[in-house]
Amino acid sequence: MPTIPHTLIAIRALTHDVFELVFRADIAHPPIPWQFSMFSLPSGLRRAYSVAWHEHGELTYIIKRLEGGPGSTEICGLTPGAEVAALPPVGKFQLSEGDVSRCFIGTGTGFAPLWFQIRSALEREDSSPMHFVFGVREARDRFYQSEIWELSEQYPHFSFTQYLSREDIEWCERWYVTDPIGADLARAYKEFYICGSPAMVSDARTQLEMSGVHKERIRFEQY
């Protein structure tokens, strides 16, 4: 499949090490939630990044610049106007059809595909309950807080809990995103979507299954 030029039109720091990058690209088909783009960076490295949003031919990505990580450092160091080649978004993750209650569990940049899915579902007027459990380490690692809280005010059937694993502050739960998983959560939602580090995804899946959630009700991605 041929690559498509992606022009960086905006980059902003969301935290000390997480960046939002908006590219303009002439892709034939609009991406769907959970799809990712494979970038071929100027150095020759190839790295996958999940699409966090798509609108008017602009693709948004949320990327963590890892210390000593060559690909993430390179892409987060681009400046507006830079052109990078990428394959059109791919990913065969199947979304279930219909209006079903959903719980989204994510950590770090696992936020990107969940955010795309939550926003898309709310904008197409999916009216079933949706809950988003999102975790980072410390208060300074949080991002998109006003965007998420605005959605929860606009859509009463959408709720949000921010977890911090290493800091105690008002409005946030102190512990891991797996903490609320139990029989009550298992009963409250029909489907569970998980994205984040392999350790978190594995723990969340195990706890959901132990709480009575059948495998088929759980969809996940880890990176």
Ligand SMILES: Cc1cc2nc3c(=O)[nH]c(=O)nc-3n(C[C@H](O)[C@H](O)[C@H](O)COP(=O)(O)OP(=O)(O)OC[C@H]3O[C@@H](n4cnc5c(N)ncnc54)[C@H](O)[C@@H]3O)c2cc1C
């Ligand atoms: C389908 C898919 C979608 C992805 N979507 C995103 C996304 O939306 N945003 C994003 O930031 N990354 C995403 N990634 C991860 C991304 O592709 C790179 O692996 C990441 O940017 C690290 O590349 P690097 O070259 O900087 O570091 P590497 O040299 O690849 O890794 C450096 C070190 O960091 C570890 N590491 C790799 N990824 C992470 C991480 N996310 N957090 C902590 N440690 C890590 C590695 O195990 C290694 O030890 C995705 C990966 C896949 C497979």
